Each structure stands twice: as C-alpha cells, then as structure tokens.
Amino acid sequence: MSTMLPVLLSLLLLVGLANTQDGRYSLRFHYTGVSRPKAEVSHFQATGYLNDLAFLHYDSNGQVAKPLGPWTQVKGMMDWEKETQLQKAREDTFMETLKDIMNYYQDGGNHTLQGRFGCELRDNNYCGAFWTYIYDGQEYIKFITEIPAWFPRQTKAVFTEVKWETEDSLQRPKAYLEEECPQLLRNYLQYNKTFLDSKDPHSKLYLSTHAPSVSFTSQEGPENIRTLKFLAYNFCPGPISMYWTQTGNTVETDEWGDIVPGEDGTYHSWVTVKVPSSDTGPYFCHVQHSILAQTLTVLWNERHESQAAGTS
Structure with a gap:
C-alpha cells in the first residue's frame, strides 16, 4: 500500500470528503457529451x-485518463493505461x-448529454446506487x-429503452x-x-474551501433568441446547485454544465436559459453551496451584465 502525502489528509478533511462517521x-x-463543442x-x-x-x-482532446489533485501522489491504486482504454470505449458508446437521441x-x-452513475457503501456493505442520463438539462x-x-x-427515451434492452x-x-x-x-x-x-485537528497543510465566484454572459442567436449563461467558478467542495427565476417563478433550464474540476482543486460549472432577444429581464440566478451562509442571488438585465463574487 502506497504512502500518501500529509496534504491528502488535510485536503480530505477540509473539503468534507471524510464525512464518514457512519461508515459511508x-x-x-x-x-x-456535446454535439457541437466550441473551439x-x-x-x-x-x-x-x-x-x-x-x-x-x-x-476527448487528450484521450488520457489521469489522476487529479492529491491522487497524483498515489501509486498502485489504478492501472491508468487500462483506465484510459476503458474511458475511450465508454466515450464511443x-x-x-x-447521436441516437x-x-x-x-x-x-x-x-448536451450527461450521464451520472455510481454506488455507495455503508459499513463496507452495498447500500445504494444510481444511473441516470440527462439530455439538454x-x-x-x-x-x-x-x-x-x-x-x-422523456417520450423519445422509449426508443433508447427498447434499443438497450434489446x-x-x-x-x-x-x-x-x-x-x-x-x-x-x-x-x-x-x-x-x-x-x-x-480526524487530526492539528494538521496545517490543506486546500482551503472556497465560495463560488460568479459571472454572466449573454449571446444573441438565430430566430431572435438570446442565451443567458451563468458561470460559477473557483468553488470547493464540488457539489453546487444553480437555477434561474423571473418574477419569482423558476425558468426552465436550457443546459446544465457538469461540475468540472480544475488543476488547483477548485471546480466550475454553469447553467443557461434561452429567452427572446426582446426580453430585457430582469432575471435572477440563484446559487446554493455549502460554504454560503444563504442562497446567493444575482441579478441580470440588459443594462446590467452582472459580475459578482460569492461570500459566506
């Protein structure tokens, strides 16, 4: 068994990964997957x-499976060449x-298609799993x-069900x-x-937790439709929730971005909606994250391309 750097211990404690008092x-x-990615x-x-x-x-750019963060220091946990071949095969599928959808x-x-699957152990015993696909949010x-x-x-998902089960x-x-x-x-x-x-409270080497910083962009598209994109970045730990509202009503999401890890151990994600170009707002995007004391609400309207930083 490999010896891990002391920073791993502190990192896991600070970001909440070690919430395992109940053995979970x-x-x-x-x-x-994106059908038409940008450059x-x-x-x-x-x-x-x-x-x-x-x-x-x-x-798909690098086509190499690689460890992130402190796991770059762990030897023997995974055969990364085999993992690369596995991920290539899963990419094709x-x-x-x-394309079928x-x-x-x-x-x-x-x-955009997102796939999320995984399992959970409690006291070393299987206690649950999930596998779901999300199409265009x-x-x-x-x-x-x-x-x-x-x-x-969704209605068209019946075709996927029949294909997979056949x-x-x-x-x-x-x-x-x-x-x-x-x-x-x-x-x-x-x-x-x-x-x-x-549970070492005296450890001094750690990756700090971060509240999300946020920004907006808007882009004019065909058929007089504008895409509003709300980006959250530099946050840690990873789980985050974002949604749009107008006049107190939730607006249907066009696309949810995956929660993407950066090389520095923080994460970024985004959520978009499509609105008529003539619609000047106001729209609000709401962010919920464990570091925030309350939901962060940020205003967008045509006269105010907002930028803000989350605070705890």
Whole structure:
C-alpha cells in the first residue's frame, strides 16, 4: 500500500470528503457529451469522484485518463493505461447514444448529454446506487435496480429503452451497480480509508474551501433568441446547485454544465436559459453551496451584465 502525502489528509478533511462517521463512502462518475463543442472544448469528458472530491479525469482532446489533485501522489491504486482504454470505449458508446437521441428528436443542432452513475457503501456493505442520463438539462432515462429496468423520463427515451434492452441484458447494469462498482470502491478504499477516517485537528497543510465566484454572459442567436449563461467558478467542495427565476417563478433550464474540476482543486460549472432577444429581464440566478451562509442571488438585465463574487 502506497504512502500518501500529509496534504491528502488535510485536503480530505477540509473539503468534507471524510464525512464518514457512519461508515459511508461513495464512488460516482459524471460524463458529458456535446454535439457541437466550441473551439478547444472537448466533445466528451469524464470525471470520477470519491465522495465529493474528483480523483480522475478523461476528455476527448487528450484521450488520457489521469489522476487529479492529491491522487497524483498515489501509486498502485489504478492501472491508468487500462483506465484510459476503458474511458475511450465508454466515450464511443456515450457519443453514439447522444447521436441516437438527436436522431429520435430529428434535431441536429447543439445538444448536451450527461450521464451520472455510481454506488455507495455503508459499513463496507452495498447500500445504494444510481444511473441516470440527462439530455439538454432534463432527465432523459434512469435505471431502476430493483426491477431491473430502464425507466424513460422523456417520450423519445422509449426508443433508447427498447434499443438497450434489446441489445443488452438488464443484468449487466444491475451487476455493475450492485457488484462491480462497490468492489471497485472497496479497492480504492485500501489506499484512502485511513485518511478518510482520520480526524487530526492539528494538521496545517490543506486546500482551503472556497465560495463560488460568479459571472454572466449573454449571446444573441438565430430566430431572435438570446442565451443567458451563468458561470460559477473557483468553488470547493464540488457539489453546487444553480437555477434561474423571473418574477419569482423558476425558468426552465436550457443546459446544465457538469461540475468540472480544475488543476488547483477548485471546480466550475454553469447553467443557461434561452429567452427572446426582446426580453430585457430582469432575471435572477440563484446559487446554493455549502460554504454560503444563504442562497446567493444575482441579478441580470440588459443594462446590467452582472459580475459578482460569492461570500459566506
């Protein structure tokens, strides 16, 4: 078993990863595919999380799975060459699914597909899992392990359900969630559990928690439609919630960005809405994060392209 740097202990404690007094640990993966990415933006990326801290990243530009943050110092936990091949194969399958969904809707425009799946252990025993796909910000299809079955959440998702259940046994995703994923998590815990459980209050080396900084952009598009984008960045730990409102009513989201880890251990994400170009607002974006004492609300209108920084 490899020895990890003392900074890992402090990092895990500060960002909340070691909230394991009840013996709970989680492993999850977030995938994002984009049909028409902007220049220098990957059309596919995958991030792995141990609890709330990113430890693995892969994208279609580099096509290499690599460790993040303190996990760059851990030796023997993963075979990164094999992991790279696995993520390449998953990229192909994932982007094929995005193409299929676009065909079902007969829409070749700019679209985003997100996949989120993972499992949880409690006292070393399997205690839950999830697997869901989100298309253009709306839940598309999810897997129910108890049945087992894929459960469509949009009308066109019935086509995906039929295809997947025709091409593959339902026992495969069930086995992955209930057997393979927990075993993978147990393997990772051989290198992390001691540090996750440690409660050393005297440690001085740590990565500070950060409240999100935020900014707006707006872009005119075809058919007199404007896209409003709200970006949250430099926040840690990773989990964050963002949503738009107008006159007190929630506005339907056009796209949710994945929670993307940076090289410095912080994260960024975004949420967009589409509005008529003639609409001058006001619109409000709301941010909820563990470091904020209350929900951060930021105003956008045509005369005020807002920029603000979150404070606790």
